[in-house]
Amino acid sequence: MAMTRKQKRLGVIAGLGAVLALAVGLILFALRDQIVFFYSPSDVHAHQVAAGHPIRLGGLVKAGSWIKTGQNNSFTVTDGTAEISAHFNGILPDLFREGQGVVAEGAMAPDGSFVASNVLAKHDENYIPKEVVDELKKRGEWKPQQQAAGAM
Amino acid sequence: MSIELGHFALILAFALACVSTVVGYAFWRGAGRTTQFVQQAAVMQFLLIAAAFAALVYAFVTSDFSLKLAYDNSHSLQPLIYKITGVWGNHEGSVLLWILILVGFGAAVAMFGRNLPKELLTLVLATQSLLVAAFSGFALFTSNAFLRLDPPPMEGHDLNPILQDIGLAIHPPLLYTGYVGFSICFSFAIAALISGRIDAAWARWVRPWTLLSWCFLTLGIAMGSYWAYYELGWGGWWFWDPVENASFMPWLAGTALLHSALVMEKRNALKIWTIFLSIITFSLSLLGTFLVRSGVLTSVHTFASDPTRGMVILALLAAFIGGAFILFALRASSLRTGGLFAPISREGALILNNLFLATGLAAVLIGTLYPLLLDAIAGKTISVGAPFFNLTFGTLMAPLLVLIPFGPFLAWKRGDLVAVVQRLGGAVAVTLLVTLVVFILSGAQFSLAPLGLLLGFWVGFGAIAELVDRIKLGRIAPLESWNRLKGLPRTAFSTALAHFGMGFTVIGIVATSAWQGELITTMAPGQTAQLSGYSVVFNGTTDAGGPNYDAQRASFTITDPHGGVRQSAAERRTFTASRQQTTEADIQTYGLSQLYLQLGEAGDGNTSVVRLWYKPFVTMIWLGAVIMALGGFLSLSDRRLRVGAPKRKARQPMAEPAE
Secondary structure, eight states, X not given: OOOOHHHHHHHHHHXXXXXXXXXXXXHHHHHHHSEEEEEOHHHHHHHTOOTTOEEEEXXXXXXXXXXXXXXXXXXXXXXXXXEEEEEEESOOOTTOOTTSEEEEEEEEOXXXXXXXXXXXXXXXXXXXXXXXXXXXXXXXXXXXXXXXXXXX | OHHHHHHHHHHHHHHHHHHHHHHHHHSOTTOSHHHHHHHHHHHXXXXXXXXXXXXXXXXXXXXXXXXXXXXXXXXXXXXXXXXXXXXXXXXXXXXXXXHHHHHHHHHHHHHHGGGXXXXXXXXXXXXXXXXXXXXXXXXXXXXXXXXXXXXXXXXXXXXXXXXXXHHHHHHHHHHHHHHHHHHHHHHHHHHHHHHOOOOXXXXXXXXXXXXXXXXXXXXXXXXXXXXXXXXXXXXXXXXXXXXXXXXXXXXXXXXXXXXXXXXXXXHSOOHHHHHHHHHHHHXXXXXXXXXXXXXXXXXXXXXXXXXXXXXXXXXXXXHHHHHHHXXXXXXXXXXXXXXXXXXXXXXXXXXXXXXXXXXXXXHHHHHHHHHHHHHHHTOOOEEEOHHHHHHHHHHHHHHHHHHTTHHHHSOSSSOOHHHHHHHTHXXXXXXXXXXXXXXXXXXXXXXXXXXXXXXXXXXXXXXXXHHHHHTTBTTBOHHHHHHHHHHSOHXXXXXXXXXXXXXXXXXXXXXXXHHOEEEEEEXXXXXXXXXXXXXXXXXXXXXXEETTEEEEEEEEEEEOTTSOEEEEEEXXXXXXXXXXXXXXXXEEEETTEEXXXXXXXXXXXXXXXXXXXXXXXXXXXXXXXXXXXXHHHHHHTSGGGOTTOSOGGGSOSSOOOOO
């Protein structure tokens, strides 16, 4: 079965095309279904986020809201307008503090609270997730100096 | 005084690099004395930057807090090693380290590249000088490490506690050496495009530099992954975090480049693609180093960044990457391709390797940049996390892993697939058998894990099969096989070793993901926790401390499934100067597996929250990377490929200085 050079080249191009098509298909599919949207507590109320759907919830940890029993933590995430109570079973990052920014991965529970599977930790004590800063700036709640004082 | 001298040395290096760039580009044709000048300038730049860097190190070691950088990132009570590593544990110092490695590579090319054609060498060094000029200018004008404070403070702010670790001494220098080494490939590509001369010899000159950078990048990424694993205390070894991706993308491109340069060297084909990859690889390295600093990405790895720098960085990236691609577009068509081959051949296999690596790279790139674009264009904030990358990248890598063992068996130009399959029969049988045994031993559950293991074993045994086949083990007398083994070129071993390391890593990834055990619990002293056959007794906490921190130390007694008993301790540290807390996980290694203990907050009474992980075969992930890098270094030691000895016949009969 001798192929002409043209047939061979067509075969090669078809093979390359198939791999590229696979890659494009996968990426498009994954971009539709495998990405996680970021919500502030107000967004959660506004969008009626379905229970069980993975999201990232970001805001400030409300002062005086953190209650810890053993490894069970509950705290309130606020953006100044709306609040959501969150639960996390595990060890919180070293930089988790009341009054500081937080981003938690997880899903809403049917009762309207948030169950976190992971609370994100960051390196810097002055660090606030960019999403949280943007959100707070939008609402005019952004007070950098308060943040710096809180970190001391 | 020495700080001003260091600053002055940096200014001089910047000026010299500017001159060397102009002279090199202007007079590269028929170069004789120009070549000498740019060679000497390259060595001189190295000496100057080394002096500038030494001045910084000296200020940190002597705790000279009149240097703002030392005040911000050091403390007189810090151990000496962290005073030194603190030099690059911040933005300004790490930029200077980056430049130091850049000029180091430039000087190495100037000294070992005497056998290169003079015109090529001049253009390569001129391009290196352009990079030095751009980035030392960036350091001088936007990230000056030599700023003074008046009056000098008595005490420094301390280095970020998470960075106070031996990892900082190893990870950034390795990673930067990898990143920056690819600048040589970039400069060679630019030189080839300008001069219009490119042939198999070009690939032979570039390959050692590619290989060297690739080895360092492999080790740097593996070290970074292990560091994040034990220091951040999340028990994970890869998070698909934008910055991790930024280091992984040049690795993918560099791996593709290594393989395509092979085709170019041996068969004089794939020239344009190889040039393209050389540019892409270094562009991604630049992206990896500097996108991280521009404030565009936020991640655990970024230093607190200054947004004004971001624009300068993005402008520099755009100029270098854009400029290189414009040059490529203008000149690439003038390069002649050669070397015809059938689809089923070594060349064909290497093209498939490049295809899968490139599409995998594209998936990672899109996943990393898409959130930025969406944020900029639509104002929506999303995160593209592990599920995206596992699905896209994982699916694209699976066929590549299937293909790896075939490559080395195929002949150049025209291969015989049927014969290759026959010769791989042994590896197929062993792979299936071992996977089946593991499958049954692990409880015969159907999931992706056995498939992943199948791939890992296949790559590993396939690599061994190649060596077995080449020495005709079992088909001829054992002694003759042994002689054949001794006679094999080192590159044969290095290919097998690198591919074997890949398989090793894949097995580690699959085993850890599939069979890891995790337990979070609150423990009172004397209580026992059970996890994956290990029993862990909590013995309570005590106060402990170090030179610049206080700690709470929890001690545990671990009994492994075979009855062995170990004492271990995990800590939570509070640093005196910054009041920051870190957790020091305790990691016990059992064979290739690890037990990972993390101490959480203290609870009521004497209780503490404790998190335990059992990570089966997790060390294989990093050991595999080390094996891959060893394969690369072994290939580098092969006489025929050694840096500076591109062709033996080109050597002068007179004695040359030892390399």
